[in-house]
Amino acid sequence: MKNILVIGAGRSASSLIKYLLDHSTEEKWQVTVADVSLDLVKLKTKDHPNSRAIAFDINNDQQREEEISYADLVISMLPASMHMNVANDCVKFKKHLATASYVSKEMAALDKEAKEAGIILMNEIGLDPGIDHASAMKIIDEIHEAGGELTSFKSYCGGLVSPESNDNPWGYKFSWNPRNVILAGQGTAQYIEKGQYKYIPYNRLFTQTDTIEIEGHGKFDAYANRDSLSYRHFYDIDKIPTMLRGTLRMPGYCKAWNVFIKLGLTDDSYKIEASETLTYPQLLEAFLPEGKQSTKEKLVAFMGNEMDAEVMSKIEWLGLFENTKIGIADASPAQILQHLLEEKWKLQEHDKDMIVMQHQFKYISADKKDKTILSSLVVKGEDQIYTAMAKTVGLPLAITAKLILQNKIDARGVTIPTTKEIYLPLLRELESFGVKFEEKMF
C-alpha cells in the first residue's frame, strides 16, 4: 500500500478525491483526506474502504509532521500562502508534494534541498496554472521540432457558467474563490505585442478588452492578465515578439465591471466607516460626485458614454439601487461587493459551470509560410460539487500523483508541467475524462 495525504477538501478537491479513491484498489493506495471540517471530508470520501478521513489543523506541528511522515505523497489544496509548512516537512521527511499553486519565492528556494532529498515538489499542476502549461508546451515543442519559428502566442482562460445555467445578465456565477474574482487584475497588466512592451494599469484594464471567438461556443470578452512577460521564460520562448495571457468573461461583463473599478468598489485597502448601517444606494453616493439627482441619475452622469442600457441592466439586477442594508461591519469596499455578489452569483444545486481555454499560436513554418494554430478546450461541470473547475483543477493533480507514485516522472526538485515526461501522459489521460483540446490549423 502507498499512502496519499490530501490536505484540504474544499470545492476544488471533489474530482481529485474521487479519482484517487476510484483508482485506489487497482493502485494499492490508502487515501487520507484531511481538513479542518471532518464533515466536509466525509462528504467527499463517502466512507470509501481505502479512505481515511481526519480532522486536521495545519498549524498543529505534531499532527502535520505525523501525517506527512506517514504518507508517500502529499497533495496540498491549501491556499497558496499556506503551503510552506507542508513543503518544508515534505523535504524533511523525503515525501513528494503536488500543488496547483504558482511557485512562490519560498517554494523555489527549496529546489536544491528537494533534489538532495530525492523528491519532487510539483507545482502549477491544476487548470491555470497547470493544463495551460501542459497544452501550450505540447504545441510549442511540436512547432519547434518541425523547424517552425513561433512569432505570437496568446492564451486565454475563463471559469464561467455554462449557457444552460446562465440565467443572470452578467453571465457569471462563482465556481471558485470569489475574492480572487473581485480583486482580479489589480496591479498592471504587462505583455508584449509585435516587439513593443505594453502596460495596462488596472484603472483601464476592463475598458481595453479583446473579443475571442470559440467555434460552437460564441464570443467572449478577454482582459489581459497581470503578468504575461514571465511566461516567455517558463516556455523557453524569450525572444517571441508577441506574448499575451488573458482572462475570459461573457460578452458585456467587462464593460459593466468597469463601473465598480471606476467607482472604487473593488478597493480592499481600507474599511468603509459604519458600513453596517449603510444601504447600497448610500454606499454608491459615497463614491459619486456631489449632485442633486437621484443615485441612478448620478451614476449615469458619472459613467458618461461608458454607460449604456446593458450595463445599467446588470447594475440594477444586483439591487444596488434598492434600499437594502449592506449589513456587514468593518468591511472594505471589495468585501461589501463580494458579500453582495456571493448571494447574487451563487452556483445553484443543478447549475453547471464551464471552463473555456484557447491558445492562439502564429508561426513561420520550415517552408516559410505563415501559419496559425488555434487550440481550444471547453469543459462543462456536472453539478455544483463536480464542477468543471473541480475537474480541471483536480484531475491533473490526481493523474500526476499517480505518475509520480508509479515512478514514471524522473524530475526532482521544484517543477512545473512544461516537460514531455509530464505533459504527454497527463494530456492523454485527461482526454479520457473529456478534457480534450480541439486543434485547428490554417
Place this chain on the structure above:
Amino acid sequence: MKNILVIGAGRSASSLIKYLLDHSTEEKWQVTVADVSLDLVKLKTKDHPNSRAIAFDINNDQQREEEISYADLVISMLPASMHMNVANDCVKFKKHLATASYVSKEMAALDKEAKEAGIILMNEIGLDPGIDHASAMKIIDEIHEAGGELTSFKSYCGGLVSPESNDNPWGYKFSWNPRNVILAGQGTAQYIEKGQYKYIPYNRLFTQTDTIEIEGHGKFDAYANRDSLSYRHFYDIDKIPTMLRGTLRMPGYCKAWNVFIKLGLTDDSYKIEASETLTYPQLLEAFLPEGKQSTKEKLVAFMGNEMDAEVMSKIEWLGLFENTKIGIADASPAQILQHLLEEKWKLQEHDKDMIVMQHQFKYISADKKDKTILSSLVVKGEDQIYTAMAKTVGLPLAITAKLILQNKIDARGVTIPTTKEIYLPLLRELESFGVKFEEKMF
C-alpha cells in the same frame, strides 16, 4: 550647558540648526549635529562655537546610544521609518525626543514607557503635520470656548514655488522629497461632507479637484488628502458633519498630472523591462493603445476631452516627445517619472519656494448665526537652502525643543501639538519669524 542632538542635516534641517545655534549662547546649549555626511553637517553648523559636528551612522548601536545618553533632548530629522531605534534609546536613557513625522503605531506603543521615564516624545511638530495642528486647534478651541458649534472644517496646504521663481508651465519645483510628490494620493481619499462619507479612488483624484482662493495670492487647485476622517478624533470634533484636508497646487497642475495617472506612469509596483534602452516616446507607446498615429496624436486621442492646449504644453515642456533615452535601468514607471522631473523641476540657486496653508471653518455662533473663518498662511523661502519648507518644518521643532528644555511643557509620553500649552507659545514665536496666519471672519 544643555545638550541637544540633531540627527539628520538634510534639506529640511537648515532653519532648525540655524535657530538652535542662534539661541545657543543665550540658552546655554551645546548643539551636536549628526549626519552620514560630515560635509553636509559642517555646511549647516558653519563652525559655530556652540556646535559639534559629527559623522553618524544610525545603525551603529554603540555610537547612537553614546550620543543619545549624552544629550538632554534629541531631534530626529530621519525618514519616518527610521525613528524607532532613536525613540527606544530616548526611553531607555530618559531623554526627550522631537520629530516632524506622523505618530506610527510603534511610536504610539511607547507612550506608557515614555510617561514612566518622565520624558516627552513629541511628534508631528513640523509644517504639515505640525503648524496645521497648532493653528487649527487654536481656532477650534476659540470657537468652542465662545459657545459656537463647528459644522465644517476644511484645511489645505501646499509646498509650491514662489511666483517670482515660477518659470515653468507646471508652476512646480521640488522643495521636499520628490518621491512623495510622484506617489501623492495613491490609495483612496476619505472625507465627510454634510454628514455623507465620501471616497475618491486615486484613478480620479486629480479630476475631482476644488479651487481655493487666497487673498492677494490668487487661486490654487486642491485635491483631497488620503485620510481626512482620522483628524476628527485628533481635534476632538468626532461629530463634525464636514471634514476635509487637501493639498494645493498651482491652477492647471492637477489636470495635467492626471495624464500620468491615467497612463500608469506613477505606478511604483513593478519594473519596466529594458528601461535603460527606451526613449520617452517609446515609454509612452508602451502605455498607449495600439494605433497608427504619432505618439503625440495617440496621447491626444487617449485623453479625449481631458486634453487641452494647456495640458499639452505641460507635457511637451517635459520633453516627453523628444527622442531622449530614459537612461536608468531596472526602474519602475514612478522612478522613471521622478528621474525626469528631478531634472526639470529642480529648485535653482536663487529660486524661492512658497508654503501656502488655509483653514476654512464654518460654525454656528452662540447667538445662532452662521459664521465663517478663513485662516491663511503664506511663507516664502529666502533661497534654496533656507527654503520656506525648511523654515516651516524646522522652526516649530526648534521652538518646541526650547520650550521643553525651559520646562514649559507639562505633557509627557507620545504627544502632538494640539494643546494650548504647546500651540500658544509656538504660534506666538513663529509670528516673529513671519510665519503668521491672517484671519478673516464673516
